Amino acid sequence: MPEQLFFAMEVILNGLMAGVLYALVALGFVLIFKASGIFNFAQGVMALFAAMTFVGIQNGQVPFSHLINAIFGTHVHYFGWEVHSILAIVLTVVVMIALAWAVQRFIFRHLVGQEPIILFMATIGLAYFLEGVADLMWGSEIKKLDVCLAEGTCLPQGMNLAFDEFSATLFNQPFGMFVDNLDITATIIAILLVAALVVFSQYTKQGRAMRAVADDHQAALSVGVSLNYIWILVWSVAGFVALVAGIMWGAKSGVQFSLSLIALKALPVLMLGGFTSIPGAIVGGLIIGVGEKLFEFAIGPMVGGATENWFAYVLALVFLVFRPQGLFGEKIIERV
Numbered sequence: 001m002p003e004q005l006f007f008a009m010e011v012i013l014n015g016l017m018a019g020v021l022y023a024l025v026a027l028g029f030v031l032i033f034k035a036s037g038i039f040n041f042a043q044g045v046m047a048l049f050a051a052m053t054f055v056g057i058q059n060g061q062v063p064f065s066h067l068i069n070a071i072f073g074t075h076v077h078y079f080g081w082e083v084h085s086i087l088a089i090v091l092t093v094v095v096m097i098a099l100a101w102a103v104q105r106f107i108f109r110h111l112v113g114q115e116p117i118i119l120f121m122a123t124i125g126l127a128y129f130l131e132g133v134a135d136l137m138w139g140s141e142i143k144k145l146d147v148c149l150a151e152g153t154c155l156p157q158g159m160n161l162a163f164d165e166f167s168a169t170l171f172n173q174p175f176g177m178f179v180d181n182l183d184i185t186a187t188i189i190a191i192l193l194v195a196a197l198v199v200f201s202q203y204t205k206q207g208r209a210m211r212a213v214a215d216d217h218q219a220a221l222s223v224g225v226s227l228n229y230i231w232i233l234v235w236s237v238a239g240f241v242a243l244v245a246g247i248m249w250g251a252k253s254g255v256q257f258s259l260s261l262i263a264l265k266a267l268p269v270l271m272l273g274g275f276t277s278i279p280g281a282i283v284g285g286l287i288i289g290v291g292e293k294l295f296e297f298a299i300g301p302m303v304g305g306a307t308e309n310w311f312a313y314v315l316a317l318v319f320l321v322f323r324p325q326g327l328f329g330e331k332i333i334e335r336v
Contacts, residue, residue: 010177011297012134017183019289020190024245025266026167026281028238032280034214035234038119042127049134050140051246051255058088063137096239145250156181186248236293268316288312
């Protein structure tokens with residue numbers, strides 16, 4: 001096999017892995033938009049907040065320690081214990097559910113019936129508020145994230161040696177393909193998460209209620225579906241998706257405030273896949289992931305590189321011109 005073709009196959013494979021991580025973030029946008037019509041600009045910050053909360057709980061960090069020390073003149077930063085990863089995940093899920101309830105109770109319940117632009121601006125305000133609260137609670141320093149289910153069984157990182165040897169033997173090459181263990185884990189988790197979301201939405205009472213609310217709010221109300229309950233449920237599920245995405249991205253690059261910017265990369269994914277489609281978020285993420293890697297591989301050297309920063313947005317712009325609803329989105333027709 002020609003060496004360039006072998007490199008291209010490696011680039012495509014790693015693009016698929018990166019696309020899965022983009023799709024994880026996009027899923028949170030889709031869930032909230034489908035059920036409430038709200039484009040949640042704060043989804044990226046929710047991933048940051050969830051990851052910081054997970055690390056803080058896991059390390060036994062005292063919430064708001066800097067503020068407490070400034071007020072009372074103390075020097076307490078840690079409780080002196082560490083929390084097991086599974087328990088830390090459970091406690092973080094509880095925090096995200098409480099956050100979902102607070103967002104619905106104190107913000108969006110008072111904005112029912114408002115124009116979409118007002119709801120969108122509310123999510124921008126929520127994003128900056130959550131970012132400030134995360135800074136106050138857990139500090140602004142970069143944190144290392146490790147998820148260990150048992151002694152010696154942490155989220156794997158680094159090159160997968162088995163796949164390296166297998167690909168070298170399969171394609172008769174002196175070296176194999178570089179595939180990160182964390183990307184493989186993220187892909188498996190994303191597949192399981194999407195399957196769980198599909199089963200939940202199709203075969204549970206709450207899932208059917210969510211789909212009813214997404215189709216018609218007034219019709220759902222007329223058959224006894226509580227909009228407040230469904231919206232809290234949707235924000236809770238989106239918060240769990242944000243936690244998974246935050247853990248995956250945090251383990252890959254560290255938990256830092258730039259983590260919230262992954263929401264910006266999810267926007268082209270939504271434009272390609274459609275704002276109302278869970279499968280669209282997955283397919284859009286894969287297209288963006290593979291497309292930007294291949295473009296950087298083939299065209300990047302000719303134009304000075306760094307094409308991954310803008311390729312996704314150019315591709316999304318092309319889709320907006322020719323197919324505004326995306327590949328799987330619903331075409332919205334308004335009577336005037």
